[in-house]
Amino acid sequence: MSNVNIRRVIENIRSGTNIYTPLVELVVNAIQAIDDKKSDKGLVDIQIIRDGQEDMVDRLQAVDGFIVSDNGIGFNQRNRVSFDTLFTDQKLADGGKGFGRFTCLKYFERMHVRSVFVEGGAFHERKFKMGTDKEIIIDEEVKPSTESHTGAEIEISGIRSVKVSEKGIDVISRILVERLLPYFVDAEKPCPRVVIRDANSTALPVSLNDYLGKENSQIIEMPIKEGNFTLNANGDQKAFSVRVFKFYSPRTTQSKVSLVAHRREVTDVALKNYVPEFAEEFCEPDSAPEAVKGRNFVIKAYVFGDYLNDNVSLERGEFRFQTDTDLLNGISQTQIEEKAAEIAQAAIGAEIAERKQRKQARIEDYVTNQAPWHRRLSAEVDFSSLPMRPSANDIELHLQRKKFEKETDTRIRVAAILSDDQQADLEQRIAEVMSSISDTSRNDLIHYVSMRKCVLDLFSKALDADDDGKHKSEGEVHDIIMQRKKDSDELDFEAHNLWMLDERLNFSEFISSEKPINKGNGDRTDITIYNKRVAFRGENVASNPITIFEFKKPQRTDFANPSSKDDPVAQVIRYVNQIRDGKFKTPKNRDILVNENTPFYGYIVCDTPKKVADWLELEKDFKPMPDGLGWFYWHSKINLYLEVISWTKLLRDAEMRNRIFFKTLGIE
Known part of the structure; x- marks a missing residue:
């Protein structure tokens, strides 16, 4: 008589098990019962119990349980006592934990046992149920039997909240074969015949053994040169072996690496993680035999070893060592899986190498055509962890992480040099760090110049007319140079493209774009710049120049009409006078320091057909520039130098200034 708090035992079953765990447990017990009988005609028969509710889509009934029958030794008194003993050691030599039957009641409401066995030279029948309270065996009946063959039939039914998502026999069969494959491929212990069918069905059962070892089998073992490896467990070398199989017609299954303990699959993980x-999936090449040519398959690598047998959990759903770093046991699950992945990769060979080449070509294309600033860094970076078909975003993020790691390492090395009083190797250490700094700076410069090329290409396209012959407004081209209604207090240094107008404008102290300088209603220009000389870093002083820009829509000419109120020349002059009169302050309420000698620069950007050219020369007294794409004027009374340049000249001059950089980078 047992006295076990069965409910507590079931509640404390750890994670790692699933709905198939009890079924696998029953099949393994059936195989062991046949081994105990020493029969060479063993049979394990699995029947699927359905719930009677047919699905409207696939027309299949859901699974409600299983019946596992065998022609093994049966539940004799010795096996009965073992079943009634928690943590029995009867099957210890075969890796038995004396616990597996409790997983049945974790996933199913009922477990019924019927068995025929021989005791005292006579056949007997034993029936019982597995209890859910204090007694492991309840409602037991034992009586003489007229049958002449031993065996057992165990039913688990009344599925609990966790359902069997698979319904078809072929899918369930495939899952069982994968979980039990070590039994099917064990040369030392031939596996008995294992079949599966629907309960009460007259259809022929599916043989799980036929998945392997025959022509057109769905599972074939792959030859490997070296399938053994060792790992160090705190000074003790542990041996492992790997066997690699092809699984044909994989449906949605991925290539995996599985860790096995006592001939049962315990864990599996996608090989793509490593x-x-x-x-x-893979596909058989043209050189394959006709029987398999063209069939898709995945790879599964099974890992065996005493270290796995010794460390499997009680429920066989996981191992006692850590997944990642394991300081206590010395070997982690990740270390084992990594080694198995290397062996699986060697087994599949050329196809993996070809996929890696395609990935590398994809990376090189991205760096060459989209991110040339990463060219030097990409030659040093390991891309093996990237997805098989990396997106541009995947590649960029990977490179940015490596760039950050390199910069962090450089900062650490600089800090170490500065805090170290030792002079030994100082010159060499400084040289190494400076080389690293130079590489980082070079990559940043390449990035910056490449972005300029993109901006100029975008700007050139913005100047073109659309399919209806219409040109972009001045606002749209304005935003490429600098966002409207913003000032330098609201934008980062690199958030504008004022270098298109003049490289010196990158060093401006304050910039206002289509925004009154003070907060009242007043005149505003497209861009007003308070420039700080590159060589002179003083504060806001009267001697520093003020630059004003006005933009007009491409192909617009109405501002040159006599009645126009949009005269850009008059606008710039009026704005200069307002600044000179002290009417404006910066958004931070700072005075704009000017005097009679403060220089002003005014630039008007517009298209300059003959109408505009005549207007500038005949009415505004502007002088043409030698290239014919610009005009200039000196307004001596207010120290204002004015230029009118065409959009074409703006683009052409910016391209010319940057052409040497584009050519050097090979991005012309």
């Missing part, structure tokens, strides 16, 4: 090129 080798991204395993993310997709």
